[in-house]
Amino acid sequence: MEEKMNIYIPEYVNKIIYILESNGYEAYLVGGCVRDNIIGKKPYDYDVATNATPKELETIFRDFKIVDIGKKFGTITVVMKEGQVEVTTFRIEDKYIKGRKPMDVKYISNLTEDLKRRDFTVNAIAYNPKVGFIDPFGGINDLKLRTIRCVGDPNERLKEDYLRILRVVRFATQLGFTIDVQTANACAKFSSKLKDISKERIRDEFIKILLSDKPSYGIRLMKDLGILQVILPEMIPAIGFDQRNPHHDLTVFEHTLEVLDNAPKVLEVRVAALFHDIGKPYTFKLDENGIGHFYGHEKTSVEITKEVLTRLHFSNELIKNSLVLINEHMNYSKDLNKKYVKRQLQRIGYDNLNNLIDLQIADKLSKKGDKDLSYFEEKRRILREIVEEPYLRNHLNVNGDDLKALGIEEGPLLGEILDYLLEVVIENPKKNNKSDLLEIVKRKYLKN
Incomplete structure (x- = not known):
């Protein structure tokens, strides 16, 4: 990798640098935006370091919208139409509380001292269009290495x-x-x-x-x-765990890592990939032929995963969806048809079913032997075909009010009838019209 003499700076970021320099202050791009530019990645955001104090920054940018949530630690965010720029005063940090955060910061005028407090050398590089790179700790060389x-x-x-x-x-x-x-x-x-x-x-x-x-x-x-x-101590038993199964030539841990890499960059799928077999060491049984089995391991994996994700304060929605994928990942049908897919769609929803197919593909690719994915391709084809067809109660062309108009009273029977009608239209979508459905109700429930 060749060291660049300059890096790309968006115009709105250049404007921040220009305003600071026009007011007699230093201004440098710092951190991730410099690092990413050097290695050829597009930065997600831009940070500027300056010797202007927070009070001076508020004055300098008084005509802009600014957010001063980080003002206590020397940072204001300048909000512009094209994006936001964090502007931070050169600083050194006071003592840290229990290895977590500084008690206070002290503003300084020396850029090198500011860079010295940063975590890694690759994040301790500064850049100014006129001055070039400031790299006192060898960050550019570490990027090359x-x-x-x-x-x-x-x-x-x-x-x-x-x-x-x-x-x-x-x-x-x-x-x-x-x-x-x-x-x-x-x-x-x-x-x-x-x-x-x-x-x-x-x-x-x-x-x-x-x-x-x-x-x-x-x-x-x-x-x-x-x-x-x-x-994540719950993962430790998987390390080196021999599955003793003809479908697996990898340990539980190594198989898990392959599934993880084969899964798409969707958080629920990646989480489910990491934890889908975490219950295997706890459910391992050898049969009379010396073959290992893990009956019900998905249920144990769900229990362990719920505990882990709750402990790490993942969102309830993420936990719910990830557990659905883990619980369903062993669910296959020898007779793959529209009815089977509809029932699974009804049970877990469209997004989860799509994610489940991705998880099962990743799992399949990470097992020994046959890598044929035609089952999943067919399942996805069926899914595309039926998304416009009814598979939930609210897809029916009748509702509770229609049934009450026939004289059926509010209560459990109402729900039972709707569930029955849903079964009918899952079997035969053409029946999903009001006249046919009401006729079915009359024949089955209103004979007298």
């Missing part, structure tokens, strides 16, 4: 915020980088400290690992650095 390394002493950097242990893994996974040996050793040394970090912060980093191009790399790093034992 594809290495994540802490700024300065890794022990001190990690002690400042123990979440950085997981951030090391996240950046290495997202960028496909290795971890510097000293940094890796420090991560392993302090991995137990992650238990003191808020579950929400751990969850957010974990999600980014799961949604990376090769999430298995991150999970392996977590295992090797002792992180998995701390935040």
Whole structure:
């Protein structure tokens, strides 16, 4: 990778730099936007560091909409039509509280001292169009070496915020980088400290690992650095667990990682992929021929996954959908037909069924032997065909009021009749018209 002499800066970001410099202040792009530009990735956002104080920034940008939620720590966000830019005063940070956050910050006028407080060398590079790169800690060289390394002493950097242990893994996974040996050793040394970090912060980093191009790399790093034992101990029994089954030539852990990599970048699917077989070590049984079986492992996996996701404070919606996928991942039909797909669609919904097919494909590709996906292609074809056909009560062309008009009273019978009518139209969608349905009700329920 060749070092660039300049990087692309959107016009609205250039405007922020120009305004600061016009008022006599320094202004540098810092952090991820510089790193991503150097390695050829499009930045998601832009951060600017300056020697202007927060009060001075409020004055300078008084004609703009600004958000000052981070003002206590020296940051204001300038909101422009094209995007938002975080502008932060050069600073050093005071003592950290229990390895989580600084008690206070002190504003300074020296850019190098500001960069010195940052976590990793690849995030401690600054850039100004006139001055060029400011790289006091060798971040550009580490980008060339594809290495994540802490700024300065890794022990001190990690002690400042123990979440950085997981951030090391996240950046290495997202960028496909290795971890510097000293940094890796420090991560392993302090991995137990992650238990003191808020579950929400751990969850957010974990999600980014799961949604990376090769999430298995991150999970392996977590295992090797002792992180998995701390935040996901339920996964440890899967490591090295021989399935003793002709359909599997991989351990439970290795199979799980292959499924994870084969799953699309949809959070529910990636979560389900990671946990779909987590119950296997707890349900393992050998038959008389020495073949391993895991009857009901999906139910055990659901129980374990619910506990893990709740502990990590995932949203109720994410938990519900992920558990549906895990619970259904062993659900196949020898007689794949429209009726079967409709019933599954009725039970779990369209989005979940699509995600389930993706999960089952990933699972199939990660097993020994036949990789034929025609079953899933046919299932998806059937699904496309029936989405316009009735499979829920509210798809019926009659409702409770229509039944009451026939003299059927409010109560359980009303629901029973609607369920029966739904069964009729699932079997024969052409019956889903009001006259036919009411005639069926009259014949079956109003004979007298």
